[in-house]
Amino acid sequence: MQEQNLGNRVKKLRNIQRISQEFLAEESGLSIRTIQRIEKGETAPNGDTCQKLAVALKVSPNELLEWTAVEDIDFLKKLNLSALTFIFFPILGILVPTLMWVSKKDKIKDIDRIAKEVINFEITWVILFFLIPLFIKPLLFSLIEPILNIINDGSYVNFGYDHWTDAKIIWILMYLANITFIMLNTFRIQDGKKLKYFPSIKFLKMVS
Structure with a gap:
């Protein structure tokens, strides 16, 4: 073909x-x-x-x-859904779509665009997965707590902050967000619509 x-x-x-x-x-x-x-x-x-x-x-x-490439919506959906392997281990959400992309590169229409958007999002997600709970959230909390204490007429407010409990909550929310984006964009691929992944740093550049 x-x-x-x-x-x-x-x-x-x-x-x-x-x-x-x-x-x-x-x-x-x-x-x-x-x-x-x-x-x-x-x-x-x-x-x-x-x-x-x-x-x-x-x-x-x-x-x-580009005329040698054939349309294969089912494969594009599978490539997108393959990012769900992040559930088992975060890095798999990057590796599995990458392997599927390389195996069919230049053979399926739109595979470069779909693969790069999925992989860019998953790389961004993995970075945030490790940075937000461990660094950004405690930092923000340390800045907010003194302000709230001042507002409370100088009385010290003990919020009973549990770093790891809070980190687990953030990780759960991030997992749910990732799954939601993947599922929604699978339907967008089926409908021929542009993918919407956010946040997404463009590690892999899109070529027009």
Whole structure:
């Protein structure tokens, strides 16, 4: 299927430019037989061959290759849902989607965009998972407590702060938020809508 999509794309671009297979073979440095086999979907050209074809057809390699990708909404949903493995161990929410992405990279439409958004969110989540309960929350509390004591006419207020109990509450809320985002965005993939993950630091850059 992938080979046929590329073959159709090459043939279409060649016809648009009104050039023969012989001319394309000469311009790309490939044999006529190779051009014929590609257009018939009998062979899958490697990266170097695709590069030569793109130059000869005056298009970018990405523009040529994106036509080899097929739509597979089910796989995209599975990739998104694979982030749920964070439930067993936080880092798995990054590793499993990454492995699925690499295994199908350039073969499925929109896989780069979906994978990068999921992975960016999970990386951000893991960082916050360890930083918020252990550092940010106690720091904020230490700043707020003196202010509340001043408001209370200088009388010391003992809030009975239990660091680890509070950390567990935050972790539970973060787990619920992560699960909620993953499930909601799975429905958005099904409906062909843009994903909404927040917060998300762009560790992996989106390419337009």
